[in-house]
Amino acid sequence: MIAEAGLAALWLAAALAVLQFVLAFFGLVEGGAPELTRAVRPVAVVQAVLVALALALLILCFLNSDMSVKLVYTDSHSAKPFIYKFAGTWGNHEGSMLLWVAILGVAGAAVALFERSLDHATHIATLGAQAVISFGFYAFLLFSSNPFARLDPAPPEGQGLNPLLQDPGLAFHPPTLYIGYVGMSVAFSFAVGALVTRKVDPAFARAMRPWVLGAWIFLTLGITAGSYWAYYVLGWGGWWFWDPVENASLMPWLAATALLHSVTVLATRDGLRAWTVMLAVVAFSMSMVGTFLVRSGILTSVHAFAVDPQRGNFILALLVIYIGGALALFAVRVGSVREGARFDAVSREGALVLNNLLLSTILGIVLIGTLYPLIVEAVTGEKLSVGPPFFNATAGPLALLLVVVMAAGPVMRWRRENGLAVLRRLAVPIAIGVVALVAVLVAAPGLHPLPLLGLVLAIGVGAASLAPLWGRNLRRTPLFTYGMVLAHLGCAVSLAGMACDSAFLKETLVAAKIGETEHVGPFAVKFEGIDPIAGPNWTALEATMTATRLGWSGDPLILSPQARMYSAPATETSQSAIATLWDGHLYLVLGKQQDDGRWQLRMWWKPFVTLIWAGGAMIAMGGALALLGRTWRSLIMARRKDAGA
Amino acid sequence: MKAKHQRLTLALLALAAMLGAVLLAMSALKDQAAYFYVPADVKRLGVPLGKPVRLGGMVADHSIVKAADGVTINFIVTDGVANIKVRYTGITPDLFREKSGVIAEGSFTAPDQFVASTILAKHDEKYMPPQMVQKPKIGRVE
Numbered sequence: 176m177i178a179e180a181g182l183a184a185l186w187l188a189a190a191l192a193v194l195q196f197v198l199a200f201f202g203l204v205e206g207g208a209p210e211l212t213r214a215v216r217p218v219a220v221v222q223a224v225l226v227a228l229a230l231a232l233l234i235l236c237f238l239n240s241d242m243s244v245k246l247v248y249t250d251s252h253s254a255k256p257f258i259y260k261f262a263g264t265w266g267n268h269e270g271s272m273l274l275w276v277a278i279l280g281v282a283g284a285a286v287a288l289f290e291r292s293l294d295h296a297t298h299i300a301t302l303g304a305q306a307v308i309s310f311g312f313y314a315f316l317l318f319s320s321n322p323f324a325r326l327d328p329a330p331p332e333g334q335g336l337n338p339l340l341q342d343p344g345l346a347f348h349p350p351t352l353y354i355g356y357v358g359m360s361v362a363f364s365f366a367v368g369a370l371v372t373r374k375v376d377p378a379f380a381r382a383m384r385p386w387v388l389g390a391w392i393f394l395t396l397g398i399t400a401g402s403y404w405a406y407y408v409l410g411w412g413g414w415w416f417w418d419p420v421e422n423a424s425l426m427p428w429l430a431a432t433a434l435l436h437s438v439t440v441l442a443t444r445d446g447l448r449a450w451t452v453m454l455a456v457v458a459f460s461m462s463m464v465g466t467f468l469v470r471s472g473i474l475t476s477v478h479a480f481a482v483d484p485q486r487g488n489f490i491l492a493l494l495v496i497y498i499g500g501a502l503a504l505f506a507v508r509v510g511s512v513r514e515g516a517r518f519d520a521v522s523r524e525g526a527l528v529l530n531n532l533l534l535s536t537i538l539g540i541v542l543i544g545t546l547y548p549l550i551v552e553a554v555t556g557e558k559l560s561v562g563p564p565f566f567n568a569t570a571g572p573l574a575l576l577l578v579v580v581m582a583a584g585p586v587m588r589w590r591r592e593n594g595l596a597v598l599r600r601l602a603v604p605i606a607i608g609v610v611a612l613v614a615v616l617v618a619a620p621g622l623h624p625l626p627l628l629g630l631v632l633a634i635g636v637g638a639a640s641l642a643p644l645w646g647r648n649l650r651r652t653p654l655f656t657y658g659m660v661l662a663h664l665g666c667a668v669s670l671a672g673m674a675c676d677s678a679f680l681k682e683t684l685v686a687a688k689i690g691e692t693e694h695v696g697p698f699a700v701k702f703e704g705i706d707p708i709a710g711p712n713w714t715a716l717e718a719t720m721t722a723t724r725l726g727w728s729g730d731p732l733i734l735s736p737q738a739r740m741y742s743a744p745a746t747e748t749s750q751s752a753i754a755t756l757w758d759g760h761l762y763l764v765l766g767k768q769q770d771d772g773r774w775q776l777r778m779w780w781k782p783f784v785t786l787i788w789a790g791g792a793m794i795a796m797g798g799a800l801a802l803l804g805r806t807w808r809s810l811i812m813a814r815r816k817d818a819g820a
Numbered sequence: 821m822k823a824k825h826q827r828l829t830l831a832l833l834a835l836a837a838m839l840g841a842v843l844l845a846m847s848a849l850k851d852q853a854a855y856f857y858v859p860a861d862v863k864r865l866g867v868p869l870g871k872p873v874r875l876g877g878m879v880a881d882h883s884i885v886k887a888a889d890g891v892t893i894n895f896i897v898t899d900g901v902a903n904i905k906v907r908y909t910g911i912t913p914d915l916f917r918e919k920s921g922v923i924a925e926g927s928f929t930a931p932d933q934f935v936a937s938t939i940l941a942k943h944d945e946k947y948m949p950p951q952m953v954q955k956p957k958i959g960r961v962e
Contacts, residue, residue, distance in 0.1 A: 447830075449827070450830065450834075514826070514827050517826050518826075528830065528833070532833060532834065532837040533837075535834065535837055535838065535841075536837045536838070536840060536841040536844075537841075538841075539837075539838055539841030539842065539845070540841050540844060540845045543841070543842065543845040543846070543849070544845060544849070547845075547849055547853070548853070557855065557856070558855070558856030558874075559853045559854060559855045559856055559874075560853070560854045560856070560874055560925075561849065561852065561853050561854070562852075562854060562872075562925075564852045564872065565848050565849060565852035565853065568848055568852065569844050569845060569848045684891050684909065684910060684911075685889075685890070685891060686889065686890020686891050746914070747914035748914070749911075749914075764911065766891075766911035766912075767911065767912070769886065769890045770886070771890075773890045775890060775891050775911050777910070777911055
């Protein structure tokens with residue numbers, strides 16, 4: 176019954192999405208019935224409740240290990256720990272798409288309930304646009320990816336979840352990333368709404384900004400979590416592989432970051448009107464491209480759950496309809512978007528335009544690099560892959576240029592600025608950067624130029640990111656300024672981690688006998704022994720290693736990498752052991768046993784690699800502070816207005 | 821500067837940035853894209869030494885030879901038409917074994933010696949990479 180109820184809730188939600196669009200359309204169209212628009216918001220809320228209910232019921236099926244539901248049979252197992260039964264709900268194609276639409280529905284309801292500053296017509300048009308997006312994905316679920324399909328007779332036991340996904344990361348990474356992806360749909364709907372009512376102005380930007388900011392925070396968290404997950408679960412020691420699925424999450428982030436900055440120009444200075452609307456369309460397009468790449472099965476990845484051309488075509492069709500429709504609307508209405516306020520080339524706006532241009536260029540490069548192999552294969556049948564050498568050589572230098580702009584932008588004045596004055600304000604960070612350059616050149620000669628520049632810029636830009644706080648009354652500085660400073664500092668911190676990891680990484684690959692000691696970086700690692708152990712649905716051989724730092728007296732670190740055997744599905748995985756120290760990670764992977772009894776060991780010393788994710792968390796936290804500050808201020812403004820009136 | 825001109829300037833700048841992205845990406849792709857070969861392609865067309873490529877095929881039966889250091893292996897990748905010697909230093913994936921599909925990323929150090937930096941083995945049935953589902957297409961045209 177539970178599965179049928181879930182399916183029914185999904186059908187009802189789809190019907191309500193249609194109703195929501197129809198009400199908005201006939202309420203807004205000339206000669207229509209404006210009173211219809213009053214029903215749009217309640218419908219959006221009920222639709223969200225129904226789709227959330229559908230998701231909850233699917234989770235219930237997974238928790239009950241109801242094997243008569245096909246999806247539970249193919250992707251779950253009764254012996255799985257509780258958390259993976261729960262999170263495993265979205266560890267498969269259908270479940271993850273249901274999570275997608277559930278978040279979409281809830282986001283729509285949030286816009287219906289909490290958006291107060293937008294004018295009524297634009298608000299309704301936004302909800303109408305949101306309903307169209309929802310409907311497409313409901314159709315996708317119901318017609319080609321039904322998560323509630325039954326099996327008759329019910330098999331006694333399920334096939335189990337891919338062991339790579341049996342990790343706490345599964346509970347966190349997909350939902351955060353999806354909130355980010357889907358949040359971009361809200362920005363998109365806002366842009367469509369404003370184009371429909373021809374109200375692309377600062378009030379629209381101020382209304383849209385918190386939603387963009389919120390989505391961007393979750394996108395940042397989702398990417399950071401995904402990167403850390405891949406880092407420890409794959410046992411390859413890398414934190415970013417320029418894999419197409421990673422690019423699929425990076426591209427919306429790049430677009431969202433650009434949008435976040437341009438929407439600020441529109442909200443504060445009434446500039447970049449058409450540009451901001453365009454970016455909102457691009458940002459959601461990238462979410463759709465990401466969804467298409469990851470969910471169509473076109474890519475080889477743990478994310479691609481199934482290879483089914485029908486699904487790929489469906490998402491592709493949705494992508495073409497939504498993006499094509501939005502671009503057509505943009506083309507028709509862009510003439511009615513008035514030119515915004517002017518500014519000089521050297522000004523805060525100028526820096527933000529440069530930020531947007533650089534982000535867009537990086538986005539374009541990543542998009543081309545990601546799609547090129549797919550297009551070449553489709554056209555000529557040739558197979559090729561585009562990997563780190565391409566992306567590092569092209570996007571790397573542009574990203575470094577971008578952080579330089581990031582250092583200068585916040586200390587520039589709006590509208591008009593004197594270049595020399597900016598340099599004067601940045602004298603101290605520039606001096607710090609020069610000292611860092613000399614220090615690094617002396618301490619670590621022969622460094623590769625990209626990590627060298629990265630490290631030096633990280634230090635200089637880190638100092639510069641604090642500049643907006645200098646000479647200010649810190650108690651009177653608004654919260655969103657702190658947010659910006661923290662987010663920019665986070666970029667510098669993350670960059671420092673990336674540069675340190677690629678510059679100072681130490682690696683040892685050996686075959687060792689029990690009792691032997693091997694060295695990696697400043698550590699002596701002793702191989703103490705191997706023991707068999709058992710978990711809830713796996714058995715493992717666990718090695719015990721003790722690591723002592725040279726010149727460090729004190730208790731040795733104990734690390735226990737494992738080679739695991741899962742029973743359902745029968746798979747071997749390698750569980751790496753990571754010791755987190757204040758200045759980096761000691762990372763051990765246990766390989767295979769050789770015929771002569773030796774074990775393969777892969778060991779890395781990764782100085783300051785932790786800064787990468789710490790920086791990511793700081794960026795997200797900075798966003799959260801800014802969001803809090805903006806919301807707080809608009810609440811106070813609203814209250815003052817009420818009191819005055 | 822007139823307002824109209826500023827909008828035009830911005831639009832042109834955006835266009836220039838996009839054009840720059842395309843040109844930069846295409847020129848880098850020429851050097852950096854790693855093509856997929858099966859041994860027969862290599863024998864027929866030849867691959868420049870040192871160029872990053874992916875080599876796909878089957879690990880030939882009884883061909884895996886372990887080196888004395890315990891972490892280096894030599895094996896032969898075959899597609900039934902031609903054979904290529906491959907050397908790899910590192911921990912092989914769990915599903916890497918003889919008579920099983922493999923993709924090796926790396927480059928040629930001699931016309932018949934491939935040095936792999938990464939080895940990708942066939943996943944389990946459910947998570948099979950598309951490259952493995954369809955037989956690699958033979959016949960790369962230059």
